[in-house]
Each structure stands twice: as structure tokens, then as C-alpha cells.
Amino acid sequence: MRTGSNIRQRADGRFEARYTKARDERGRIIYGYCYGKTYEEAAGKREAALMAQSAVREMNLLILGAGSHGRTVRELAESLRLFPRIAFLDDNPDNPQALSTCADCVRFREEYPVAIPAVGDRELRLRWLRMLTQAGFVIPVLIHPTAVVSPSAEIGYGTVVDARATIGAGVKIGAGSIVSSGATIDRGMVLPEGSLVRCGQVVMLEGLQNQPYESDKT
Structure with missing residues (x-):
């Protein structure tokens, strides 16, 4: 019986190649399995699976x-x-x-x-x-390199902060918000999830009206 490198021949005659697929919340290994009629087929399938995992790590x-x-x-x-x-x-x-x-x-x-x-x-x-x-996606916060964001600001996941925006100290922005180009959010402001700050808008104590972009409703 040909074995090795976490590849074994099962009782049904097929070869089983095992590999580390992921880890659970406790850090325990979750294994993946590939099967083939021959040792080489199982090993090839495992190699393809590992290459696919590498593509995932690229964070597309x-x-x-x-x-x-x-x-x-x-x-x-x-x-x-x-x-x-x-x-x-x-x-x-x-x-x-x-x-x-x-x-x-x-x-x-x-x-x-x-x-x-x-x-x-x-x-x-x-x-x-x-x-x-x-669905289990990683949801980022995207902040343009030219935006100025206070270190004490809290920005919820799925939020986009566009070019030349300014976000002051102590600001809290809910998830899924949009801070458009050139907008300014004054210190201490709290914006709910899904907020929209339009281009050049200044958000101060008088509050914010959450209005969608007229040209982007689909």
C-alpha cells in the first residue's frame, strides 16, 4: 500500500489526500479531503485545492x-x-x-x-x-489616502471615506456609510448606519439628512 504525506489508501481502494483547510474559533485544524483512483490523482487534486486557498489569501x-x-x-x-x-x-x-x-x-x-x-x-x-x-465575507472600511481621519474616530465596517474628506476627533460613523469627497464631519458627531455625507458637505451640531445619491439607486 502506497502512503505518505497525509495520503492513504482507503478500504474502498480510493486514495485520500488530507490537507489543512482552515481553523475553528478555538484554533483547531479543520481538514479538507481530496480523493482519486490513484495516489497521483489524489495528490494532484490536493495541490489544486492548496493553490485555490492561496488565491483566497490574496484578499481580492x-x-x-x-x-x-x-x-x-x-x-x-x-x-x-x-x-x-x-x-x-x-x-x-x-x-x-x-x-x-x-x-x-x-x-x-x-x-x-x-x-x-x-x-x-x-x-x-x-x-x-x-x-x-x-455570507461570511470580510467587510472592509475604505479610506482614501488623501482623507484626514482623527485617530479617535470610530468608523463602522462597510464605510467608504472618499478623497480629501475630514473626520474630526471623537466622531462615530455607523456601518455602511458614505463620506463623499471634500466632506467635513465636525468633532464629536455621531452618524447612524447608512449615513451619506455629500461632496463638500459640512456636518456640525445641526445634524445630517440621510439622502441617497440620485444617480445611484441601482
Whole structure:
């Protein structure tokens, strides 16, 4: 019987190749298994599985929404030089940039483990954010390199802070928010989830009106 390198021949005659797939919340190994009629076939399948895992570790980014805001988010993400690959999902079937519809996101989770909603409509943005969270995606905070953010500010996951925005000390911004180019949020302000601060807007004690981008409702 030919064995070795965590490859064994089962009672049914097939070869089983074991590999470390992940770890649970206690740090215990979760094994993956590949099977083949021959030792070489099982080993080859395991090698392919390990290469696929390496692709996941590259932390590719999936953007839900390929409209004007989505394209802005892509440019921001590219400027950070953190994501080897960036792709879109969009509910417009005629959009040539989209891999598929947004509801199909789970199918791309292994290849694109990081995802963020990019649409102006607040209700839709938060719905997509919940969908991505439940599907097990990593949800980032994207902050443009030219933005000025106080170290004491707290920014919720799925939030985008665009170019030349300024966020003051003690600011708290809820998840799934958008802080557009040149916006200023004064110190101590608290913004709920899904907030939208428009281009050049100054948010002070009089509060914030959460209005979606008129051109980005899909």
C-alpha cells in the first residue's frame, strides 16, 4: 500500500489526500479531503485545492454595484494597493463590468473573500451589507489616502471615506456609510448606519439628512 504525506489508501481502494483547510474559533485544524483512483490523482487534486486557498489569501475585493459610486469605490480601492483583483456584481444584466448579480455573491466568496456594497440608496446598501455579513465575507472600511481621519474616530465596517474628506476627533460613523469627497464631519458627531455625507458637505451640531445619491439607486 502506497502512503505518505497525509495520503492513504482507503478500504474502498480510493486514495485520500488530507490537507489543512482552515481553523475553528478555538484554533483547531479543520481538514479538507481530496480523493482519486490513484495516489497521483489524489495528490494532484490536493495541490489544486492548496493553490485555490492561496488565491483566497490574496484578499481580492468584490464590489456590489457597478454604477458611478461603484466605480469611485473601485478607484479608491486601487489607490490603496491592497487588493490584487477587484471585480463587480450588479443587478443590471446588461452591465458588461459585472460578473453576475448581487444575490449571487456567495458563489464568488472563495475567490473574492472581501466585499463591500457600493450604491447610493441607503436601504439597498444596508440590505446588501447584511447579506454580505451573513455570507461570511470580510467587510472592509475604505479610506482614501488623501482623507484626514482623527485617530479617535470610530468608523463602522462597510464605510467608504472618499478623497480629501475630514473626520474630526471623537466622531462615530455607523456601518455602511458614505463620506463623499471634500466632506467635513465636525468633532464629536455621531452618524447612524447608512449615513451619506455629500461632496463638500459640512456636518456640525445641526445634524445630517440621510439622502441617497440620485444617480445611484441601482
